[in-house]
Amino acid sequence: MAAADPLPRYRPAEFAVRFDEVTVERGGISILDRVSAIAPRGSCTAIIGPNGAGKTTLLLALLGEIDYRGRIVFGADGRPPRIGYVPQRLAFDRGMPLTVAEFLAMGFQKKPLWFGIDTALRRRAMEALTLVKADHLAGRIVGALSGGELQRVLLALALRQEPDLLVLDEPSAGVDFQGELIFCELLDDLRRQRGFTQLMVSHDLATVTHHATHVICLNRKVAAEGPPRQTLTDDNLTAIFGMHMGLVNSRSMPGDRAVCSAPCCQERPDA
Secondary structure, three states, rough: OOOOOOOOOOHHHEEEEEEEEEEEEEEOOEEEEEEEEEEEEEEEEEEEOOOOOOOHHHHHHHHHOOOOEEEEOOOOOOOOEEEEEOOOOOOOOOOOOOOOHHHHOOOOOOOHHHHOOOHHHHHHHHHHHOOOOOHOOOOOHHHHHHHHHHHHHHHHHHHHHOOOOEEEEEOOOOOHHHHHHHHHHHHHHHHHHHOOOOEEOOOOOOHHHHHHOEEEEEEEEEEEEEEEHHHOOOOHHHHHHHOOOOOHHHHHHOOOOOOOHHHHHHHOOOO
């Protein structure tokens, strides 16, 4: 007999990812407790919550990196989408003499990199770097990049996958001011143009307030879920973060519009 559907109100065409009763335990300790939520198709869905709430764990379950109970269902035909992933940090040997262009090509090129990068792969690597305003980094050694520069390169690599689902873990962590503008101006535009779904973990409520079209408030369990105006309330934020959590400005929320209403996006000289 088929298991009962915990979230029957959502049709497959309406969501990119659906978490059904997802539970993760480690050493007898509950990390996620029957998490049920969705990322609507084409949305910018933000997962927020305090440290230790299980946000990154939920992403790792989605990516198949850890075991879990429950179900993770993909919309439409149910087949796994192409996923682009931007981790919060990348562990690698910074002493490797690997350029950014080589880093972007190595997962796609069959011949060893010391024979040179294929012309077509170099062109696509440069196109991805140009998207994130980082084409000037192509010849730099990856280990010599700053945190913000590396984050932009990882975003370029994720976009290189032409994803249906773009997954980001703390995308603004270590990003410089120019990088913040990229996430403001670029990801919203690309999501609308290319139709991918963006699922991100963030501690930055300003970013969430300005850009998210759907929010999952998580603290081992889902405390609230829905559009920002309905979800980022004083009561909900206090429930998951505690009494001293800063309040958000509801006038900054995009509501039904997948655009940023913050001054950084609305008051540009070229607007």
